[in-house]
Amino acid sequence: xxxxxxxxxxxxxxxxxxxxxxxxxxxxxxxxxxxxxxxxxxxxxxxxxxxxxxxxxxxxxxxxxxxxxxxxxxxxxxxxxxxxxxxxxxxxxxxxxxxxxxxxxxxxxxxxxxxxxxxxxxxxxxxxxxxxxxxxxxxxxxxxxxxxxxxxxxxxxxxxxxxxxxxxxxxxxxxxxxxxxxxxxxxxxxxxxxxxxxxxxxxxxxxxxxxxxxxxxxxxxxxxxxxxxxxxxxxxxxxxxxxxxxxxxxxxxxxxxxxxxxxxxxxxxxxxxxxxxxxxxxxxxxxxxxxxxxxxxxxxxxxxxxxxxxxxxxxxxxxxxxxxxxxxxxxxxxxxxxxxxxxxxxxxxxxxxxxxxxxxxxxxxxxxxxxxxxxxxxxxxxxxxxxxxxxxxxxxxxxxxxxxxxxxxxxxxxxxxxxxxxxxxxxxxxxxxxxxxxxxxxxxxxxxxxxxxxxxxxxxxxxxxxxxxxxxxxxxxxxxxxxxxxxxxxxxxxxxxxxxxxxxxxxxxxxxxxxxxxxxxxxxxxxxxxxxxxxxxxxxxxxxxxxxxxxxxxxxxxxxxxxxxxxxxxxxxxxxxxxxxxxxxxxxxxxxxxxxxxxxxxxxxxxxxxxxxxxxxxxxxxxxxxxxxxxxxxxxxxxxxxxxxxxxxxxxxxxxxxxxxxxxxxxxxxxxxxxxxxxxxxxxxxxxxxxxxxxxxxxxxxxxxxxxxxxxxxxxxxxxxxxxxxxxxxxxxxxxxxxxxxxxxxxxxxxxxxxxxxxxxxxxxxxxxxxxxxxxxxx
DNA sequence: CAGTGAGCGAGCTTCCGCTTGACTT
Numbered sequence: 001x002x003x004x005x006x007x008x009x010x011x012x013x014x015x016x017x018x019x020x021x022x023x024x025x026x027x028x029x030x031x032x033x034x035x036x037x038x039x040x041x042x043x044x045x046x047x048x049x050x051x052x053x054x055x056x057x058x059x060x061x062x063x064x065x066x067x068x069x070x071x072x073x074x075x076x077x078x079x080x081x082x083x084x085x086x087x088x089x090x091x092x093x094x095x096x097x098x099x100x101x102x103x104x105x106x107x108x109x110x111x112x113x114x115x116x117x118x119x120x121x122x123x124x125x126x127x128x129x130x131x132x133x134x135x136x137x138x139x140x141x142x143x144x145x146x147x148x149x150x151x152x153x154x155x156x157x158x159x160x161x162x163x164x165x166x167x168x169x170x171x172x173x174x175x176x177x178x179x180x181x182x183x184x185x186x187x188x189x190x191x192x193x194x195x196x197x198x199x200x201x202x203x204x205x206x207x208x209x210x211x212x213x214x215x216x217x218x219x220x221x222x223x224x225x226x227x228x229x230x231x232x233x234x235x236x237x238x239x240x241x242x243x244x245x246x247x248x249x250x251x252x253x254x255x256x257x258x259x260x261x262x263x264x265x266x267x268x269x270x271x272x273x274x275x276x277x278x279x280x281x282x283x284x285x286x287x288x289x290x291x292x293x294x295x296x297x298x299x300x301x302x303x304x305x306x307x308x309x310x311x312x313x314x315x316x317x318x319x320x321x322x323x324x325x326x327x328x329x330x331x332x333x334x335x336x337x338x339x340x341x342x343x344x345x346x347x348x349x350x351x352x353x354x355x356x357x358x359x360x361x362x363x364x365x366x367x368x369x370x371x372x373x374x375x376x377x378x379x380x381x382x383x384x385x386x387x388x389x390x391x392x393x394x395x396x397x398x399x400x401x402x403x404x405x406x407x408x409x410x411x412x413x414x415x416x417x418x419x420x421x422x423x424x425x426x427x428x429x430x431x432x433x434x435x436x437x438x439x440x441x442x443x444x445x446x447x448x449x450x451x452x453x454x455x456x457x458x459x460x461x462x463x464x465x466x467x468x469x470x471x472x473x474x475x476x477x478x479x480x481x482x483x484x485x486x487x488x489x490x491x492x493x494x495x496x497x498x499x500x501x502x503x504x505x506x507x508x509x510x511x512x513x514x515x516x517x518x519x520x521x522x523x524x525x526x527x528x529x530x531x532x533x534x535x536x537x538x539x540x541x542x543x544x545x546x547x548x549x550x551x552x553x554x555x556x557x558x559x560x561x562x563x564x565x566x567x568x569x570x571x572x573x574x575x576x577x578x579x580x581x582x583x584x585x586x587x588x589x590x591x592x593x594x595x596x597x598x599x600x601x602x603x604x605x606x607x608x609x610x611x612x613x614x615x616x617x618x619x620x621x622x623x624x625x626x627x628x629x630x631x632x633x634x635x636x637x638x639x640x641x642x643x644x645x646x647x648x649x650x651x652x653x654x655x656x657x658x659x660x661x662x663x664x665x666x667x668x669x670x671x672x673x674x675x676x677x678x679x680x681x682x683x684x685x686x687x688x689x690x691x692x693x694x695x696x697x698x699x700x701x702x703x704x705x706x707x708x709x710x711x712x713x714x715x716x717x718x719x720x721x722x723x724x725x726x727x728x729x730x731x732x733x734x735x736x737x738x739x740x741x742x743x744x745x746x747x748x749x750x751x752x753x754x755x756x757x758x759x760x761x762x763x764x765x766x767x768x769x770x771x772x773x774x775x776x777x778x779x
Numbered sequence: 780c781a782g783t784g785a786g787c788g789a790g791c792t793t794c795c796g797c798t799t800g801a802c803t804t
Contacts, residue, residue, distance in 0.1 A: 009797065010798065011799075030797090030798080031799060032797030034798095036796090039793095060798090086796060086797055090797065136796095142794095144793095144795080146794065150794090162792085163792080278799085290797090469796060472795090472796090632784050634783090672780080684781050
């Protein structure tokens, strides 16, 4: 019989703690929540004060059986889940499901996984905090109510299988709002004046000083006039100011900041970062990766200090204690840090090594000295104008933490790495020779689109979502196709540049690419329609402060100042009324937009969301007269309900288009579910990306048809006269056997070119029944 | 798989937070 059973949440944690506790303790894990609300039906008894109906989650049945067995054999069960709301509820569910008796059950908590912390916890057990558990039940029930009452409204009023929720719907709103800000953005432009001046440096060599005018000009004429004035001007140093400055390291990593930095520095997606971190954690290389705490254990700080001294010297050390202040933080863990600070690198995949290195550097830097800078500002006066040129430079006097790590920023325009601009020694009243002065036309920047990581940052600022849900939320809104992550090309923009050099003023027009996007989040048409529908009908849920407001109430419940089902009741009554109201009165939402009349026929042209996605419609259905039916055409990729023009929509109806004949058969071009295609002799050939179906000509179409035939000829490795339905083909993943429209894998040791008909039949009879080609087809 | 978009209506979809593998693409 085991004396003591300790239950924690994760197996990796159980392993470590097991080592600390010795023989009298068995440490095991429950893998997070073991029970949840019933998934079928609502899972909440509305007739009975919102009583939750809990069931053991299907994937936890096995674990629960094992835990029951272990608990039965133990004299004392120690529930050691996290100290936050969710952790308390996990402990309570364990107590309920395992039917633990109070006299055999103790609840313990610890913030860091060290021998001392755990022994201290064992000495100070408490009982389960029912108020905290109730706060969690309120959270859980509220989320179920919101998600499971609004989602079905969307199925009826917009499209089946859609979803809404406290977290995901606000995440989508952020992206939709930003996209509209960008659409409505009006770019401003002005002229920025920069000058290059000549001087002599300490060594007596010629040196350059670059400076920017402290005024920008709204028009080309004004910029020109200023350059004219500079022609005959004298340039004098009016002032040199030197100021000390410092920069401090960033806080240790939390889930959110790790996701941001891994995205900026390593180009990892949010999900990728988490799975790489999970492996590092399981291998004991880093502490737990789902945390909102920036706290480091004393042990970690001490080993970091030792390592910094060893590598860089004592003057690089500065012990810093960080405190978490983000909204809703629950402080159940430490910050994300290397388990052993003296390990600079780890074995493992390239990704694991890079992420580890990032975490190691960030943690080291967080305990290092400030960087000391000297900022120099030089004012250069212009004898013929009231404006001044300003040259500014920053020199690192002491690098401190910058020796190891520098946090990146999302703003590409911000060049902020110190030590880039060394200014040659200059004195007041020195005069400078002017080498050139430039007036460059600049445009104001539209708001930036979100990356996965910058969306996580925003959600965290708003207190929406938790470290364990950031990555899944980002995945969900993409799975529901509310949002897509993609690249989009920029557009070319012209700008003027005027140069004064050698007493000559010359103007030039240059071009630049602007607005190109890489891996950014864009709302889809359905995302926008759903967002607008929710904004109109469920404003309260869409409010950025909704989560913060209910969190306050959860806190009150946790403090014992509010009763959880009373809080839910207060929310539920008006909310449910609103749901009923919307179901009864609101129109189906298709995002319809009328673009105007077709100039040829006068029929109305409109766009909306149809069963298979966004479409354009020519004409209006009239059931009474039952005359001509409207024409429909799908929107093309890259076209959107909100931005498509009348002309672009009309073009869609020009397809399918006759190109002429080839081999006495018609050749037509159209757009289908898989993009633009050419049809000939009942066969389809995809157009190349650069081909426009509206202008493509017969000759090119024939080329494509022939190219496809050539490819098909190559694709057939073997045919058999006796069995025309059986072929050995070369596909995307290598050779395979096709027989009666089903495909079969060829075993690795066999060579495709050497198969006999007999071999093929053997393979087919021995293979498991494959899926029919085309996947899920109905009937 | 590529011309769909009308309508009948069965049975299904859905939330957020804890956790880790077992899956397919």
